[in-house]
Amino acid sequence: MGNKDKATGGKGTEEAMFMTVGEVAKKMNVSESTAYEFIKSGNCGFKYVTVGKKSIRIPKKGFCIW
Numbered sequence: 001m002g003n004k005d006k007a008t009g010g011k012g013t014e015e016a017m018f019m020t021v022g023e024v025a026k027k028m029n030v031s032e033s034t035a036y037e038f039i040k041s042g043n044c045g046f047k048y049v050t051v052g053k054k055s056i057r058i059p060k061k062g063f064c065i066w
Contacts, residue, residue, distance in 0.1 A: 018049070018057040027063075 025035035
């Protein structure tokens with residue numbers, strides 16, 4: 001069984017459709033705050049979804065294509 005994560009809706013990470021900012025930060029090798037700034041700047045080449053007032057989710061497919 002894979003790791004469970006809020007971003008995956010309780011499914012294993014191998015089935016995840018969205019990434020958290022923390023996951024994006026790790027892939028970009030930057031801090032989470034830098035990743036948030038980059039995403040919010042409007043200069044990123046991928047779309048993101050705001051969930052509630054603070055949470056951001058990035059579609060995995062769009063990020064990987066970028």
